[in-house]
Amino acid sequence: xxxxxxxxxxxxxxxxxxxxxxxxxxxxxxxxxxxxxxxxxxxxxxxxxxxxxxxxxxxxxxxxxxxxxxxxxxxxxxxxxxxxxxxxxxxxxxxxxxxxxxxxxxxxxxxxxxxxxxxxxxxxxxxxxxxxxxxxxxxxxxxxxxxxxxxxxxxxxxxxxxxxxxxxxxxxxxxxxxxxxxxxxxxxxxxxxxxxxxxxxxxxxxxxxxxxxxxxxxxxxxxxxxxxxxxxxxxxxxxxxxxxxxxxxxxxxxxxxxxxxxxxxxxxxxxxxxxxxxxxxxxxxxxxxxxxxxxxxxxxxxxxxxxxxxxxxxxxxxxxxxxxxxxxxxxxxxxxxxxxxxxxxxxxxxxxxxxxxxxxxxxxxxxxxxxxxxxxxxxxxxxxxxxxxxxxxxxxxxxxxxxxxxxxxxxxxxxxxxxxxxx
Ligand SMILES: *Cc1c(COP(=O)(O)O)cnc(C)c1O
Numbered sequence: 001x002x003x004x005x006x007x008x009x010x011x012x013x014x015x016x017x018x019x020x021x022x023x024x025x026x027x028x029x030x031x032x033x034x035x036x037x038x039x040x041x042x043x044x045x046x047x048x049x050x051x052x053x054x055x056x057x058x059x060x061x062x063x064x065x066x067x068x069x070x071x072x073x074x075x076x077x078x079x080x081x082x083x084x085x086x087x088x089x090x091x092x093x094x095x096x097x098x099x100x101x102x103x104x105x106x107x108x109x110x111x112x113x114x115x116x117x118x119x120x121x122x123x124x125x126x127x128x129x130x131x132x133x134x135x136x137x138x139x140x141x142x143x144x145x146x147x148x149x150x151x152x153x154x155x156x157x158x159x160x161x162x163x164x165x166x167x168x169x170x171x172x173x174x175x176x177x178x179x180x181x182x183x184x185x186x187x188x189x190x191x192x193x194x195x196x197x198x199x200x201x202x203x204x205x206x207x208x209x210x211x212x213x214x215x216x217x218x219x220x221x222x223x224x225x226x227x228x229x230x231x232x233x234x235x236x237x238x239x240x241x242x243x244x245x246x247x248x249x250x251x252x253x254x255x256x257x258x259x260x261x262x263x264x265x266x267x268x269x270x271x272x273x274x275x276x277x278x279x280x281x282x283x284x285x286x287x288x289x290x291x292x293x294x295x296x297x298x299x300x301x302x303x304x305x306x307x308x309x310x311x312x313x314x315x316x317x318x319x320x321x322x323x324x325x326x327x328x329x330x331x332x333x334x335x336x337x338x339x340x341x342x343x344x345x346x347x348x349x350x351x352x353x354x355x356x357x358x359x360x361x362x363x364x365x366x367x368x369x370x371x372x373x374x375x376x377x378x379x380x381x382x383x384x385x386x387x388x389x390x391x392x393x394x395x396x397x398x399x400x401x402x403x404x405x406x407x408x409x410x411x412x413x414x415x416x417x418x419x420x421x422x423x
Pocket of ligand 1: 096097098099124125127128175179204205206207227240
């Protein structure tokens with residue numbers, strides 16, 4: 001059976017029309033299944049960043065603002081817009097996801113100050129929930145936050161969401177693809193349900209931008225945020241983005257009034273006058289070095305095409321599930337992601353009671369086999385991220401074989417329970 005799976009992997013790689021994109025990334029000896037936390041480095045990014053530092057910063061100094069940098073945020077935003085199905089003037093790029101989430105949540109709650117309910121779910125990424133808790137504590141003291149619970153920690157039905165929405169709901173906010181299980185909401189359906197009750201929706205696309213096709217415009221999305229260092233391969237801590245549909249932009253106000261959201265920042269006047277486009281959600285000086293580093297990754301993704309990437313991602317995650325069901329379930333693993341491809345993003349979580357130690361043994365092998373890098377999310381999820389731009393079917397096969405060996409030989413027992421800082 002194992003040999004059959006291996007042959008299947010090799011055949012799928014041979015027929016993979018996106019295989020050549022792997023060469024556009026720096027690839028070492030490791031098997032990297034953590035592109036959903038930090039994407040790989042595109043070779044072109046190295047070249048462009050070196051040029052930027054040596055020439056634009058090193059030689060042209062401040063003149064580079066006019067020559068290259070002042071237009072950079074808009075240039076990058078236009079490329080992100082293509083990937084998430086928005087218009088270029090509906091995307092702002094800059095700040096972190098958390099900050100953008102704060103700005104939009106604040107703006108949405110202020111805009112509808114007569115409504116006091118905020119709704120999210122227990123599968124959402126903690127930073128979003130913390131921001132909402134902080135907003136209620138510090139500013140919107142009459143508001144309340146409802147966190148819809150998932151029964152199985154994998155998914156939540158549209159019906160469960162619908163039941164909580166009413167005329168007093170100001171904001172519904174969800175991760176489009178949730179970070180642990182990879183459950184994917186039907187964005188259009190949720191938007192429709194919310195709009196029927198007059199509720200604004202704020203999506204977090206951190207685990208979907210570059211992982212699954214997203215069409216913010218077609219699905220009638222109001223607002224969204226997302227990061228660029230995961231599937232978009234923008235580099236550690238790369239600037240995040242936010243989206244506001246065009247007709248909503250003038251109704252929402254950035255809680256941080258700063259010079260880059262001022263209509264004429266270089267007039268240096270003492271009175272704030274807000275820009276009348278998406279840049280009203282800008283704050284301070286753009287992070288040029290990390291902003292420039294995003295662009296090459298976006299170009300690769302646009303060239304490959306989101307629909308093609310999705311097709312490969314589904315084939316790879318389905319192959320992974322097949323391997324787990326056949327080779328790992330007998331060893332005590334369970335799958336903590338939706339089995340229906342329609343309902344999941346581009347990673348798969350598998351659970352085992354020794355999950356953390358197995359995850360460590362994958363990263364730090366003793367038998368000369370390659371290091372395999374997944375990540376770990378409590379209580380016992382090993383997340384296997386699939387980035388179809390550079391992952392192969394053979395890597396997925398090898399990963400499952402390696403996990404099987406780690407468990408069968410009890411190699412994981414070398415590790416204690418103490419956790420590394422970044423897990
Ligand atoms: C990764 C991630 C974030 C990260 O927020 P930062 O402020 O960029 O650190 C936020 N939300 C979700 C859903 C994520 O997956």
